[in-house]
Amino acid sequence: MSGMKDGIDIARAALAALKAAGADKAAAGFSRGEQSELNVDAGKMSLYRSTVNVSVSVTAYVGGRKGSVSVNRYDDAAVRGAAEEAVAMARSSEPDPANDISPERPLERFAFGPAEPDNALMYERLREFVDYASARYPDTRLEQCILNFAAGESSYANSNGAEFQERSGSYGFQAMFTTKKGEKASSFNYSGASHRDLALPLKDWGNVDLLMRQSTEQLEPGGVGGSFQGDLVIAPDCLGDFISYLDGTYLGDYALITGSSPWKDKLGQKVVSPLFSLRSLPAGPGVEIGYSYTGDGFRAENCDLIDAGVLKNFSLGFYGSNKTGKPRCPSGGGALAVDAGATPLDDMIRDVKRGLLLMRFSGGSPSDNGDFSGVAKNSYLIEDGKIARAVGETMIAGNVAELFSGIRAVSRELVDYGSAVCPWALTGPVTVSGK
Amino acid sequence: MKPDDIRRHAALFTEYTELRAQENRSSRISVLNGDVVGNASGSQAGFSARSYKDGVWGFASSPESGDEAVAAMVAKAGANVRFLASVEGRGLGALPRRPGKSDRDLGTGKPRLGRKELIDFARAVDAYCVRRFPGLLSRSVSLSTLDMEKALVTSDGSEAYSLIPRALVAVSLTVEEAGEPIDLYDIFGGRGQFEDVFDTPEALYPRLDLLVERLKEKAKGAYARPGTHEVILDPDLAGILAHEAIGHTVEADLVLGGSVAADYMGREVASPLVTLVDFAHTAQGETCPVPLWTDDEGTEGRDAVLIEKGVLRSYMHNKETAAHFGAEPTGNARAFGFYDEPLVRMRNTAILPGGSKLADMIASVDDGYYFLRSSNGQADSTSEFMFGVVMGYEIKGGRLGRAVRDCTISGVAFDMLKTIDMLSDDMSWTAAGMCGKKQSIPVGMGGPAVKCRINVGGRS
Numbered sequence: 001m002s003g004m005k006d007g008i009d010i011a012r013a014a015l016a017a018l019k020a021a022g023a024d025k026a027a028a029g030f031s032r033g034e035q036s037e038l039n040v041d042a043g044k045m046s047l048y049r050s051t052v053n054v055s056v057s058v059t060a061y062v063g064g065r066k067g068s069v070s071v072n073r074y075d076d077a078a079v080r081g082a083a084e085e086a087v088a089m090a091r092s093s094e095p096d097p098a099n100d101i102s103p104e105r106p107l108e109r110f111a112f113g114p115a116e117p118d119n120a121l122m123y124e125r126l127r128e129f130v131d132y133a134s135a136r137y138p139d140t141r142l143e144q145c146i147l148n149f150a151a152g153e154s155s156y157a158n159s160n161g162a163e164f165q166e167r168s169g170s171y172g173f174q175a176m177f178t179t180k181k182g183e184k185a186s187s188f189n190y191s192g193a194s195h196r197d198l199a200l201p202l203k204d205w206g207n208v209d210l211l212m213r214q215s216t217e218q219l220e221p222g223g224v225g226g227s228f229q230g231d232l233v234i235a236p237d238c239l240g241d242f243i244s245y246l247d248g249t250y251l252g253d254y255a256l257i258t259g260s261s262p263w264k265d266k267l268g269q270k271v272v273s274p275l276f277s278l279r280s281l282p283a284g285p286g287v288e289i290g291y292s293y294t295g296d297g298f299r300a301e302n303c304d305l306i307d308a309g310v311l312k313n314f315s316l317g318f319y320g321s322n323k324t325g326k327p328r329c330p331s332g333g334g335a336l337a338v339d340a341g342a343t344p345l346d347d348m349i350r351d352v353k354r355g356l357l358l359m360r361f362s363g364g365s366p367s368d369n370g371d372f373s374g375v376a377k378n379s380y381l382i383e384d385g386k387i388a389r390a391v392g393e394t395m396i397a398g399n400v401a402e403l404f405s406g407i408r409a410v411s412r413e414l415v416d417y418g419s420a421v422c423p424w425a426l427t428g429p430v431t432v433s434g435k
Numbered sequence: 436m437k438p439d440d441i442r443r444h445a446a447l448f449t450e451y452t453e454l455r456a457q458e459n460r461s462s463r464i465s466v467l468n469g470d471v472v473g474n475a476s477g478s479q480a481g482f483s484a485r486s487y488k489d490g491v492w493g494f495a496s497s498p499e500s501g502d503e504a505v506a507a508m509v510a511k512a513g514a515n516v517r518f519l520a521s522v523e524g525r526g527l528g529a530l531p532r533r534p535g536k537s538d539r540d541l542g543t544g545k546p547r548l549g550r551k552e553l554i555d556f557a558r559a560v561d562a563y564c565v566r567r568f569p570g571l572l573s574r575s576v577s578l579s580t581l582d583m584e585k586a587l588v589t590s591d592g593s594e595a596y597s598l599i600p601r602a603l604v605a606v607s608l609t610v611e612e613a614g615e616p617i618d619l620y621d622i623f624g625g626r627g628q629f630e631d632v633f634d635t636p637e638a639l640y641p642r643l644d645l646l647v648e649r650l651k652e653k654a655k656g657a658y659a660r661p662g663t664h665e666v667i668l669d670p671d672l673a674g675i676l677a678h679e680a681i682g683h684t685v686e687a688d689l690v691l692g693g694s695v696a697a698d699y700m701g702r703e704v705a706s707p708l709v710t711l712v713d714f715a716h717t718a719q720g721e722t723c724p725v726p727l728w729t730d731d732e733g734t735e736g737r738d739a740v741l742i743e744k745g746v747l748r749s750y751m752h753n754k755e756t757a758a759h760f761g762a763e764p765t766g767n768a769r770a771f772g773f774y775d776e777p778l779v780r781m782r783n784t785a786i787l788p789g790g791s792k793l794a795d796m797i798a799s800v801d802d803g804y805y806f807l808r809s810s811n812g813q814a815d816s817t818s819e820f821m822f823g824v825v826m827g828y829e830i831k832g833g834r835l836g837r838a839v840r841d842c843t844i845s846g847v848a849f850d851m852l853k854t855i856d857m858l859s860d861d862m863s864w865t866a867a868g869m870c871g872k873k874q875s876i877p878v879g880m881g882g883p884a885v886k887c888r889i890n891v892g893g894r895s
Contacts, residue, residue: 047519051495067475072480085476093474096472141692143689177693180693180695185693185816187817254467260573364823373842375819393845393847397842
């Protein structure tokens with residue numbers, strides 16, 4: 001798409017169209033991206049996919065009312081049409097004093113990562129991975145692997161004069177696999193990561209190699225022998241899921257605007273174990289794949305969400321902040337990193353009398369009060385400090401806040417997913433049940 | 436855009452190729468505690484081409500609709516497949532074909548409602564919830580629509596057009612009980628544009644009344660006991676059972692990827708009461724929630740009878756998996772956006788009804804649960820499944836007892852299906868499902884009430 005207009009000029013033109021259509025305040029974004037992707041299905045290289053897309057998003061504010069439209073065309077007529085529709089939608093809506101746009105900020109431009117994929121190296125890396133997997137784990141099937149490169153440019157402008165532009169390029173890899181021998185099959189598992197380059201072999205991205213090795217051990221899972229209160233050593237892949245539950249139930253816009261967050265009045269207070277620190281690092285360097293500005297038009301700044309167990313920030317956006325009167329999250333709430341602890345993973349396992357090494361969690365969405373339950377997948381029973389066996393048909397139940405409050409060790413080992421960094425955590429008790 | 440509008444580009448095809456023009460139009464209105472917090476609409480329109488050669492695929496997509504851009508995109512798909520075939524080609528022959536020719540527009544013939552009318556509808560639903568239940572801690576009403584419009588031509592002779600819309604209203608309510616928030620939701624609507632699916636807000640009031648009554652009961656409810664129990668699954672859960680527990684394991688691409696169903700063809704995998712079908716477009720004389728007359732590879736859609744009286748009879752296929760298994764393609768290849776390649780996806784997956792009455796089924800359970808509403812669900816290559824359950828009741832001595840709080844149920848499908856000993860004589864469809872498998876896509880799920888034994892995960 002060389003030869004196209006600068007994205008910030010398209011965003012500015014959309015702003016002008018919004019104002020001309022009658023918006024009091026306005027915000028506009030323009031993005032264009034190209035993606036190059038190689039797929040493996042059922043162990044075989046199957047698809048080479050190239051996609052191009054653009055997006056114009058416009059938001060009109062009229063007397064405190066708001067309307068948003070997005071289209072994937074950027075010719076003058078399409079932009080004007082989207083702007084007029086957004087203004088009409090805003091006029092049909094209801095006023096809300098919390099609707100607002102970010103303050104003036106002169107244009108800043110950011111650039112991260114390569115602009116073009118190394119297609120030859122992408123193919124070589126994926127072929128190397130397929131060959132490695134089939135040689136090292138001959139009974140393990142690569143259900144699907146996706147290696148992609150995404151490059152794009154995004155621009156933001158609003159009628160207060162806040163402007164940002166970011167160009168970003170990165171590679172992403174996800175591998176999903178299962179082991180099958182005769183009629184026995186393991187549960188599928190998956191891992192992956194995003195990085196700015198292809199320096200590492202794909203088996204070393206995220207937790208891929210460890211989970212593939214474990215998959216071969218999980219063909220004949222046993223039971224846990226009934227129901228008991230036990231500990232969990234939670235793997236980094238899985239800890240990320242519980243952090244997303246933490247965000248949705250306790251920290252995010254919906255939970256705070258509705259008032260359902262059990263932590264709504266706990267800013268500055270201890271909410272979880274002092275061993276747990278959760279930081280949002282979009283500006284790096286602790287997280288490789290960050291971002292430069294938030295969706296609501298602020299420069300993305302690193303911040304602590306939880307520091308040594310104390311709630312430092314909610315993940316509220318600008319609207320949520322205006323609505324609740326609580327501070328806006330300076331980072332936008334992404335690019336999460338959990339601090340490493342001081343305990344080796346092996347020592348954490350040794351500290352468990354009876355519990356699970358939880359490698360994947362397949363659970364229902366937590367209730368508003370944080371209660372969760374689900375299946376412990378690809379997991380192991382720990383007895384007397386040792387891994388006893390892989391387990392199947394095993395369920396766990398607990399409460400998200402209690403889970404994080406119960407943390408009594410965090411590993412010194414970290415897994416780098418590129419867009420997040422996570423250790424292992426030892427916590428409990430939770431209800432474990434199974435055959 | 437109709438096939439007539441894109442047929443001329445078929446002259447550019449150099450390999451087996453599918454050319455699709457597609458636009459997804461979406462709209463969302465969100466009302467949170469009475470405030471309109473979301474008021475957005477969007478459109479994603481463009482072209483894609485996918486080519487096949489020697490057992491591998493090349494794909495390209497672009498939002499540009501000019502002849503030059505489409506030609507470049509078709510050429511890119513061809514270049515991609517030739518590159519991949521040159522290094523990974525497997526020398527496989529031509530794909531099987533059963534070209535679909537269909538033209539289906541399920542858009543409304545009624546005058547379209549304006550934005551204000553739609554916002555007023557959502558606000559009226561919200562206002563009723565406040566009147567009906569003044570003690571609510573919070574309430575959320577969300578109105579969403581999705582129109583998927585596709586035109587397809589393929590080099591093996593298919594030409595198809597479809598406009599398949601869906602309109603939903605989701606209501607989530609939260610109360611506080613002993614200092615803890617307790618929530619429950621329901622979703623209304625399904626296939627069709629808003630004007631064809633919904634009448635007046637008042638028409639929803641009886642279902643909102645039921646939602647409120649159940650939430651009150653749930654707030655006073657107990658935790659489910661962990662362990663294996665005899666349960667009745669309401670049709671809402673039977674639908675997700677059909678989809679998650681069984682459906683995914685018999686998608687042919689997942690069978691090739693390691694699903695245990697690879698070993699079960701022709702074997703008894705369920706109680707003889709169980710017949711499971713993935714319907715293409717019509718079931719029991721009615722158009723399905725997500726009808727598909729021609730799939731996105733251009734194959735005429737046919738029903739896939741997956742389990743017949745307990746015996747595994749078929750997988751769901753695209754052209755490539757059908758060739759691998761020596762089967763007929765079933766028309767299960769679907770793509771969500773113009774930028775997405777077709778994958779083997781379910782359409783309208785349902786367990787067929789049996790001969791029992793729900794009341795008799797409940798009466799037959801001495802100590803168990805009646806589960807009514809699910810949240811999310813997940814499948815596994817082992818056929819072990821999980822669903823979240825957000826509404827249910829204890830059954831004691833054949834009678835419904837206390838409501839239960841949120842829990843999760845799970846089991847190994849090909850074991851659990853053998854425990855089914857009663858199916859109700861009616862069935863209903865869930866038309867609000869979205870299935871995630873690389874791409875997220877609308878699906879229909881259905882079934883009768885099911886009596887079986889299942890694992891319940893809960894706080895003891």
